[in-house]
Amino acid sequence: MVETWTRWREDVEREGMRFAPAPEYHVFPTRERPLKPYEAVRRATGVTRELVARERPDVVVSDILTLAPALAAELEGVPWATLIPHVDPRGDAGFPPYSVGARLPRTAIGRRWWRTFDPLVGRGLSLGRDELNETRARLGLPPLDHVHGGISRSLALVATFPQLEYPRRAPLPNTHVVGPLQWEPPFGDVEPPPGTDPLVLVAPSTAQDRDGRMLRAALAGLADLPVRVLASTNRRGETDGFDVPANARLVDWVSYSRAMPRCDLVVCHVGHGTLMRALAAGVPVVACPAAGDMNENAARADWAGVGVRLPRRLVTRTGLRLAVTRALATPSLGARARELAAWAATHDPGRRAVELVERLAAAG
Template sequence: MARFLFTTWEGGGHVQPMLLVARDLAARGHAVLVLSDPCNAPDAAALDVPFRAWTTAPFQTGKSRDDDRLKDHEADNPLAVIQRLLDRVMAGPALAYAHDTLAAIDAFAPDVVVSQELLLGPMAAAEARGLSLALLAANIWSLPTMPGAPPFGAGMLPAANDEERGMHAMVGQMSRTFFQAGLPDLNAARAALGLAPLEDLFAQLDGARAILLATSKAFDFAPEPLPAPFAHVGPYLADPAWVQPLAPPPDDAPLVVVSFSSLYQAQEPVLRAIIAALGQLPVRGVVTTGPTIDPAEFEAPANVAVVRSAPHGALLEDAALFVTHAGHGSALRPLMAGVPLLCLPMGRDQNDNAARIVHRGAGLTLPADADSDAIAAAVRCLLDEPAFRTAAQTLGAAIRADEAARDAAAVLEGLAP
């Protein structure tokens, strides 16, 4: 039996996959402990995963829009988003995260520390204790450290020629430079831990013996073969613990499911436009607002139900279309059910996920400020043209195969003494 300490933070869709990996290790007879925000304790309890809350590091006790400490929807450019990540997650609180991680290490005595890829503090804590470190990314890789991958954030396709490869390299280097603003804070934390300073913020990731991408190889644009220490381990997706049951609206009309981020991205305007668009069409609509938005804020026509949550796994069995911001889980789960998507990305990894969907012919993309007429036209197109569903079924079958072969637990076992 080995012992695995997982560290993550309340950043939306990456929490549930880490809990699922921890559960798999526990089922294989290992001891696990997840260190995260108090608001994630119910999700851990639902999977019977031992849990410990951050106390010194920043933490959230709830999942409302007021609880969100990143508030990246208030940033008006990519550089401002990076600065918020550095100040509020990656570098500014690195020492606080390290202190909490060291306390958990001393109490739990893990053999391996598994960190979410943005938490530099726990990585430094593992280094200070001389422990094996792995990173677990529950999405496509978001940092400018993977050679040969399209730059993150803009929805770029794989480079097809030298000119595009040069453009990708330039954009990646610019992004890498922007992140160096967090280096003084990280080095201050390292000094407090008795560690030598780094010349590059991303050198902190070099201590990872494995970087696990909990996404589908069939979905990703990553280079083949992946450079070490990266490895695709398959998607880990499930309904979170806070989801409530809901029966689909009765009727024979096509079912359109709408879901945007479980975090707050100021998505009220786009949800209103989608609701108005569905009201123009002979469809049944189910709109889930998530924990950060009250369904009572929306007026809906008779053919559209607006609820806080619903079991997407069950709804997708009957769905004809999924309308989404294209977060990682919201992109893969419809595809795995063979359902095409209409994507209205709002930032983060969403442009990149949407690009992968559209490139494979499994959906369409509109800007997040599209009006209801444009959304209605796109919905009609996706429902009327069978090629979209065929492409979604083809891609979905490959993603399901990657899910069936997922092996994060086996890879992590190989890191234990």
């Protein structure tokens, strides 16, 4: 992401437009000084507005969860765009509620059943709109009639594979699925275990599963399979506390961009970044969602035919062994993942995003 952001800056400045990155201010709640979320947004907006007023950028681009830059831009009359760094969370008729982990139904009956949840989802969205409008009123901005007020109606960039987006009755206004915007810290090669058996990468989340439940289950469950296992603790500390079988190698860190193209399968918590990297390399996944958005990512991977879902309760030695065996024995998963990799090889999401941002700035 940082690499693409840097390219955006270089391209934008080359075109003669001014660029001002949103500052990082510590305005979120703390134990010493707890704040309600929207109170933190209000305070951050005041500070960010000073930057926007001083720099006068042609356009402001902010993350979907970062409301302060968007509100500051609106206060200063500057066009603003939203980056959605995962699948689009906005639903449509018949869509399951976002992040519950259910995939798009196949039949009209299934779609009608999920529509019974629309009033509940609608109430939640309305509550969010009312809370945002309260903050907007305190900042001197008019209220919004629509929900998802934190997503720009001028330009929304959805940084995921279009093949993971559910079909909608009508396109969302000024929304573009540009493809994954990827970045990772530089790191060298890590050699997998020797041999010719299929290579399975175990890639735990950096934010979830602090006890390493999935990692331990994978090391144990894959020990007696004809596979090679390259696993990472993702800098959780020493690797000595794990039982590493003979067919596995456990390391502290691994470069996904270097390791995944050599793999046959990725076992992960299906955070969006890890999923994008695996699919860009043409590798299917065993999706073991830990929480929140990961449930949605697992459902999309299953729906798109690029992975096998394993619910949290089944992330055990036996469960992972069966899931990996099934994934490796299903050629269509790898074929579909390679289709997405071919799409990625012929598209430049960063360039597309730059073009759209430049178009917004020119129209501003």
